[in-house]
Amino acid sequence: MTVATTTENWIDNFEGLGKLPAELKDELVAGSKIVEMPAGAQVFAPGQSADNLLLLLKGTVRVQQKSETGREVFLYRVHAGDSCVLTTACMLAFEDYAADGIAETDIRAVAIPRRTFDDLVARSPIFRSFVFKAYSRRLTDLFTLIDDIVFQRMDVRLAARLLELADDKGVVHATHQVLGNELGTAREVISRTLAEFQRRGWVELARGEVRLTGRSGLERLARASTAA
Amino acid sequence: MTVATTTENWIDNFEGLGKLPAELKDELVAGSKIVEMPAGAQVFAPGQSADNLLLLLKGTVRVQQKSETGREVFLYRVHAGDSCVLTTACMLAFEDYAADGIAETDIRAVAIPRRTFDDLVARSPIFRSFVFKAYSRRLTDLFTLIDDIVFQRMDVRLAARLLELADDKGVVHATHQVLGNELGTAREVISRTLAEFQRRGWVELARGEVRLTGRSGLERLARASTAA
């Protein structure tokens, strides 16, 4: 649903677009529209050719790969202020890929239609730079993800992820299964690792949630990675 | 070293560029140059800001991530006819990433300087599409790599890789260590798995090489993935 009153200055939410000349900003605003989707909505999917580049204003989108075996790997998360460049891959109808995007919360996003996108890429070096940086960022994110998967221990990765996902009260709302999907591992591994964390007094467990009680311990463990 | 006599029609080696209007083809050829590098050369590296987009004419480039722990993960391989889009990330000086590119063989490539690249992206929808497709392809390659790492058994992955790397005589020239790097695993795992393959009569082992003697067995195992 278009929300007319907020259309004017969403551009400033995106680092890199603020420096666009006023004339192109106007064109961008005029040539795109704001869309909203409820939590759980499929933002994009293989086969479904998207006709818009999405810039996320509010909420998060989870991008995951659906494997042949039916299981899912979490790839990355698009936050407010990020652009979802994978939709450009859809736009270009580029070969078959198996990633899909799910709205984790209610989301609001700017949808830039292919025509406007193409026009701006052609005319504005600033916009080009914005798009290429978004792509590069995804690539480097995936590089570090691969590095983590291959070399990092599960407990370290879980500790880091818990700290990321905790709300302001220090509670993570997620089942062990969900955490397993995030990290590309099995539920049992999460259960066992969390049990160990609990034994150390770092967390308290309840159905569907993990309360962080000893952040410092988790942080020390998580730093075992980045420090080395 | 520029090789003047072959400059004219390298464009046809790149699917997607053939349809450029003649005028832009001329500009592309005029505005770029052909470079050669010996095997083992560092094609690009973090920190070193590249000023060219490379289109590979001959040879292969191995792109790998150097982890903090000193070990390396193989990310993907750039073949003749591919473009090395990661250099555009260097071009834009985008944040720190830890991937570097090594020439595996003597290579010859077209180097498109930033100025020409930018100009062509602005002016030609065909060139834009070429660049975006190259990016998307890398993204999807990484998606499937992650999927493989997480869900695929080592023996299946090794069988597939051996078939890929074999020369026309059915021999793979690589140490177990190198194969381990390719697949992001330990040398010992490769040694053990190869020993098992040998026991089954699929390969013969010698220092620094693996001779494939029972391709059909390897192929059957490798298909265990793609089939499912």
Place this chain on the structure above:
DNA sequence: CCGAGTTCTGTGACCTAGTCACGGAAGTCG
């Protein structure tokens, strides 16, 4: 050709993580 040094491979012991099978606890809803 010899011998020292290096690189590559094989192997056993051990640990982490993923898989399978199951049971029980905690919510949901008629």
Place this chain on the structure above:
DNA sequence: CGACTTCCGTGACTAGGTCACAGAACTCGG
């Protein structure tokens, strides 16, 4: 309250990664 579903815990087993070490195979200077 009882049937059902979802979530969690656990033991047994396998695959794969780590460590330590030994021997085989090449290299190269003399």
